[in-house]
Amino acid sequence: MTESFRAAAGMGPTVRGTVLAAHDGFSARYDLDRVNGVFSRPAHQLAGQSYVGRVLVLDTAKGGVATAWMLHEMQARGVMPAALVLNSVNPILVQGAALADFTLVVGFGGDITSLLRTGDAVEVDPNASDGPVVRVLTRAA
Amino acid sequence: MKLTDEERAMLAGEHGRARRIALEHQLKVGRFLGAADMVPVGQAHVMADTESLGEAGIAWLEALAALPAAERRVRVPTITDPRGTDFAHASDLKQQDWMLALERRAIAAFQALGVLMTDTCINYQTIMPPVRGEHVAYGDTGVVIYSNSVLGARSNFEGGPSALAAGLTGRTPRYGFHLDAPRRASLHIRVDWTPRRLDEWGALGALVGRTAGNYWAVPVLSGIDRVPGSDELKHFGAAAASFGSLALFHMAGITPEAQRLADVFDPAGPVTARFGEADVRALQASYGDGGQAIDLVVFSAPQLSLVEMDQLASLCDGRRFKVPVLAITSPQVKPDADRAGLTARIEGAGAIVLSGMCFYNSYAREMAEANGWRRLATNSAKLVNIIGGYGYLPRLASMEACVDAAERGLLA
DSSP states (O other), rough: OOOOOEEEEEEEOOOOEEEEEEEEOOOOHHEETTTTEEEETTSSTTTTBBBBTOEEEEEEESOOTTTTHHHHHHHHHTTOSSSSEEOOOOOOHHHHHHHHHEEEOOOOOHHHHHSSSSEEEEEEEOOOOOOOOOEEEOOOO | OOOOHHHHHHHTTTHHHHHHHHHHHHHHHHHHTOBBBBBEEEEEEEOOHHHHHHHHHHHHHHHTTOOOOOHHSOOOOEEEESSSGGGGGOOOTTTTTTHHHHHHHHHHHHHHHOOOOOOOOOOHHTTTOTTTTOBEOOSSSSHHHHHHHTSEEEEEOOHHHHHHHHHHHHHEEEEEEEEGGGGSOOOEEEESSSSSSSHHHHHHHHHHHHOSSTTTTTTTEEEOOOOOOHHHHHHHHHHHHHOOOOOOOOOTTTTOOOSSGGGGGGGSSSSEEEOOOHHHHHHTTTTTTTSBBBEEEEEEEEEEOHHHHHHHHHTTTTOOOOOOOOEEEEEHHHHHHHHHHHHHHHHHOOOOOESSSSSSTHHHHHHHHHHHHHHEEESOHHHHHHHHGGGGGEEOOOOOHHHHHHSBBOOO
């Protein structure tokens, strides 16, 4: 039986990818080198790691309003995570995902940053008939 | 979501394509965040520097701007956050022509949409402060937290696309801080030492932001022993919003919705954290990995008020700076600063007074590479929180210490 985690809210297309997880926040302006596709804020737990094509599993949205435009801009250049999976969200990330038609799922029964681990292969399905869900395809070794 | 007849007509395209696109966007956001309906707004404030927009965002704006005039113009007063340059000083910053070309395209598109290019993040000090209970759709986290907390207005963080959508439709989804219940405090923070300087207010805001931790948290502070001024609350709020993504705070006995602690929080409830002078000093000292040498001093984030410009001018008198100093204010304050002789006194020491931009949204990474800037001193806690992600090593110090550092090239 496929292991899965139900989310309270979601939007965007269904995607598959490999998890990059940390109990830390997400802000496109504060945390990312958007040219090179890596986390760049030195204090971030994922500093130096590439986010391109990854399913980012993080705690919450941080920082300012720029992410509302930046997801759209990142999407256009293709230097972009596959999806964002968060415990909680602020309106900016929702607005940015709405503009970019980007996959965002939020709100789980437990701390999703500990339920999923870096390297897990997952499918993020915001549009499942019984509610948004993250399905684990294979666990990291 | 429950829609009015007018909103249903907008959604059907009867008010033109721009308003239909705007409302569709708002409904996606509103449904995700549990809004029951839309609420009319009195103003909108759009954050849209071109570093954030990129080519894709500008093309999106230009598509709206190309629609017929009657369809594309905003319906409520809609103003703008700082842009990514001051055209008069772009060469001093070594900004490149492609950056300026993007800015010009964005400005042309916004003007076609009827947006007023105010280019400021201190509109609550300079343009038209919202009144208590007024629903607005503001971008810039510092603007939102000040307007919600100090003025009692009602806004969520509205990123550029959503703020512009609110300008076009004249409304926004009613969730979060448009409602009564989310405005009650969710945690109580006791302050044992009231800051004196702007950087200290910013540091306290950083501590509060980190502690509260997310957008939906609302701290109430007790123990502040005097009524802070507008610039002090500006730095406190901007830092709390930046470090914690907070949109609302209360100060018992000071801010309008918390004349008593009991107005927003159960007085018998727990105290989540206590902060004193040692905590503020520790926060300041946590930004100091780059040694004493300084490449650049920046006063920005938020833009300087006329009062801050006056304070800076007094500190600049009789100095000659060794390292670049950027003092960034709004297009509304700049003419007054010119007229009062403040600009001449600040620039007389070798600083550059910039208008209508902010440092961190002006291609900070490219400016660092072009100018050899890395070790940055500022009195803005918000700026030190942001600018590390752009490759800088920031230091947080008082305005006085930053000016001293500019003269000596060293910050003790």
